[in-house]
Amino acid sequence: MKGVIIAAGYGTRFLPASKTIPKELFPLVNKPAISFIVDEFIAAGIEELLIITSRRKKALDDYFDHEIELEEVFRREGKTRLLKTIEPAPLAVSFIRQQEMRGTGDAILLAEGFAAGQPVCVAYPDDIVLGAAPLAAQLAASARDDKDAVLGVMTVPRSETNRYGIIAPGDNGMVQSIIEKPAVEKTPSCLATIGRYVLPPAIFPILREEKKRHAGGEFFLTGAINILAEQGKARYTEFEGKRLDVGDTLGYIQATIEYALTMPELAKELADWIRTRVEKN
Ligand code: G1P
Numbered sequence: 001m002k003g004v005i006i007a008a009g010y011g012t013r014f015l016p017a018s019k020t021i022p023k024e025l026f027p028l029v030n031k032p033a034i035s036f037i038v039d040e041f042i043a044a045g046i047e048e049l050l051i052i053t054s055r056r057k058k059a060l061d062d063y064f065d066h067e068i069e070l071e072e073v074f075r076r077e078g079k080t081r082l083l084k085t086i087e088p089a090p091l092a093v094s095f096i097r098q099q100e101m102r103g104t105g106d107a108i109l110l111a112e113g114f115a116a117g118q119p120v121c122v123a124y125p126d127d128i129v130l131g132a133a134p135l136a137a138q139l140a141a142s143a144r145d146d147k148d149a150v151l152g153v154m155t156v157p158r159s160e161t162n163r164y165g166i167i168a169p170g171d172n173g174m175v176q177s178i179i180e181k182p183a184v185e186k187t188p189s190c191l192a193t194i195g196r197y198v199l200p201p202a203i204f205p206i207l208r209e210e211k212k213r214h215a216g217g218e219f220f221l222t223g224a225i226n227i228l229a230e231q232g233k234a235r236y237t238e239f240e241g242k243r244l245d246v247g248d249t250l251g252y253i254q255a256t257i258e259y260a261l262t263m264p265e266l267a268k269e270l271a272d273w274i275r276t277r278v279e280k281n
Contacts, residue, residue, distance in 0.1 A: 003046040004123070005049065005122075006124055008097070009023075009101065014249070028259040029259055029260050041136055045137070049091050050114040051064075052096055052111065071083060105221045122197045128244045129152075130259070130262070135196050139196060139237060139239070144235075150198040152236075153191040157190070158184060159184055161184055167193060168189060
């Protein structure tokens with residue numbers, strides 16, 4: 001399985017900061033948000049990664065390259081620990097640009113050549129899952145063969161179903177259908193998909209056909225998943241771990257605190273500070 005991260009989006013919720021800094025590089029303390037997904041992929045055994053970017057995201061290319069000058073300084077000074085922090089991630093990373101922001105389906109189509117007939121795990125960079133077996137591996141384990149799509153789902157309160165792609169679950173872990181952001185009173189379940197999908201090679205011809213028929217506006221992945229579901233090739237799995245939404249300002253703050261609380265050098269002082277700080281409100 002190969003990995004794909006769709007990172008072309010504007011990040012409007014984080015303007016003005018995202019005017020020049022890709023939101024995927026915003027740090028949770030000292031680790032860029034995208035690195036959590038890259039680490040998940042590496043832990044799941046993925047060796048090849050495609051990042052779909054856009055012209056405003058050049059810093060992403062640099063982040064995954066060597067920082068020659070700093071590396072030389074640290075090497076000269078014997079600062080091995082610092083050297084390790086800036087080493088490029090140990091997997092083959094390539095980039096492709098989405099030229100117009102036309103939606104998730106359009107972005108994923110750009111990965112067809114990279115996939116080269118293999119299944120891919122597609123990640124939306126806003127969704128980070130902490131504290132469990134790597135999510136990509138959890139999903140891959142639910143696929144029966146290379147023809148299955150697998151969606152990671154979590155149970156959300158009914159009142160929040162209008163913020164997610166929601167599935168109608170069938171028998172034995174099969175997805176009957178998926179609907180993007182249904183009205184709360186019409187939701188088929190409270191099982192919300194997050195931005196992590198194992199997709200089979202068959203997704204690409206379906207997306208191409210769907211794109212031809214698409215009337216305009218953003219072209220989502222959802223329609224193609226519904227076609228796979230009709231063919232009995234879409235499964236879901238209720239994943240383990242804590243999902244954090246770093247694409248949302250509150251979610252980003254929460255994720256930063258959650259991660260900081262896992263860092264031995266910060267956890268205690270931060271927890272103490274939060275307790276006293278909250279009492280003052
Ligand atoms: C996207 C997907 C949606 C999914 C969500 C999870 O929506 O389209 O199906 O539930 O990610 O984060 P977005 O949040 O980008 O609007």
